[in-house]
Amino acid sequence: MDSSTPIQLVNWDLAASSAAKLAPPGPKLSPGEVAAVVENLRELADLSVEHVHRITGLEAARDLRDSDLVIVDRASWAKANTQSFKVLMAPAIEHLMRTKAEQLKAANAALGGSITGAQMGAILAFLASKVLGQYDPFGPSGQGKGGRLMLVAPNIVSVERELNVVPADFRLWVCLHEQTHRVQFAAAPWLKDHMLEHISELTVGLAGKADTLAERLSGALKSLPNRGQQDKEKHDDDGVPSSDGGILSLLQEPEDKARLSHLTAVMSLLEGHANVVMDAVDSSIVPTVKTIRRRFNARGKTRGPVEKFIRRLMGLDAKMRQYSDGAKFVRAVVDAVGMEGFNHVWERAENLPTEKEIHAPQEWVARMGL
Template identity: 30%
Template sequence: MNLYRSARAVAGASGTDAIDWQSAADAAKAATDPGSLSLESGEREAYGRDVREAREAVRTVSGVDFDVPETVEIQNRHHWIDANVATFERVMSTLETHTGTFPGVARTVNTGTMTVLLAFLGRNVLGQYDPLLLADGPANDHALYFVRPNILNAAHKLEVDPDRFRRWIAFHEVTHAAEFGAAPWLSDHLERRMEDGIATLSEGSIDREAFRDLDAAMTVVEGYAELLMDLAFDDEYEDLRRKLDQRRQGRGPLQRLVRRLLGLGLKERQYERGKEFFEHIVAVRDLETASLVWTRPENLPTQDELDSPGQWIRRVDP
């Protein structure tokens, strides 16, 4: 980790775009310890086994016929940054023509902001099935990532068995693969709403409807994944969730500020709100009714319906 080299990369941001993405990636990696990829005997096979068994379990409980990427990538933190910078660049492309009155200053500030974002996420992401990876290529071009140093570090700090923790992460990411397998339209829908919101931000205004729609969709994505986890995971995991929550709350003030600025507290709220929505639907109907959210974009619940699941049921399955 070299903070001086990171600062130099940001200060040297150049080009004609609002963000120098190569400098942002270089600076983020310079500020981040990559972590070890020295796999223990049988560890690579264990990752693959967890994913295969998660796929079969989720297929069984959900009734959704989906597949997972043929290649499961075990990454260090620098690999994760490299794998995601192109996705960030594509989603934020609407900023490229809005550099303001002082484009050089704006470019440096924007590049620095993205450096902080990439570095923080690179140090904290455990596993990833990214829906935005699907939006710009064929369906079989998706990827499933596990950031091994972060998984081991989190398991150590939480004082839980690393193999059990890794398996839990695998199940969670595979539930996302099931969702996007059930709804081939979902990745494009999410990316369009995100681009709409970013476009208006770059013009100095806020498309509140786009962000409300995006929040509702992500609440459904996270809530349905939690529902499938409850049904598919072959072990109790409430202790893992509780310890993760305690770890987040116990972070220092600077880390809590960064999480707030990145909207990561919002994601935790999406988990809870989405899970409550689907638990109600399954309690009064069944999983088949809950799965109607994936039939078409119009079946996604509105913000009001997320708080009144009965209203959503009456609309989509009267």
């Protein structure tokens, strides 16, 4: 192979096309119905910003022109995420190219990134039918330095039909959660780079241990069926509650564990805060909100064994616990010092809670001097 041949560890184009082909079809809608859903989602997304501003008190909600709002299908969502993964994985790939150039050249000659691209596509195909919306701070935006908010129309329609809830109410409820994420990053413009830095450190750290990755991955897969009750809380040596985070949680050295702990705390904060906002509306805003929440929470009980295994493998159940843990933190802080006091969290990186503080909100309140 010519030494000038570029090394491509992941074929991102193949990942996007594989995800589009493998993702199950969405609900059947006529072109007119699709247009109506898209228009309605845009209207409700705009409407939800006013409620986010009223509930959070964050002035950033008044002007979100630094980011995009896009209504997407499953294939478009998958393609968008390959672009974001490419950004997130770039530091780790660059590290491998510097430290293991000869091995990578040989691997590239044989596989050309096709296997990893196909694997990434399979993961995104599974997720593409599950995600209702996503604020992606790392994706390109046509409006400036901000990211993009994606609402996955076929999935929203699919779930509202599955739950048999009022479409307009459910769509506004979803928009409240997703627009809150958009407002969070607008209120804390430093947060994107902060997260990118820590994600890069984590992926580079894992890439540095690539020689043993296959062995540890095999061990992780074998251990999944016998890792105890999914909903049983565990604690590490520092007293920090820890949950099954899927394969990633098994691939950590001590320094990796610390990095992941910080990112877990940040994600718990973001998801919990968004859940608090979406549940802060009453029946005057979303008339059937109680019915939606009850039926939405019950969805997990109807998942089949294969989906449950895949979700556990990918750490999606751990993500759901982040919603709950983060929401408890936000509610406890707001009860103690009000929303204005809680909003100190968006001022600087030092104000972000630790994973321990997520489970002990009073410690964060004390550290902030509130």
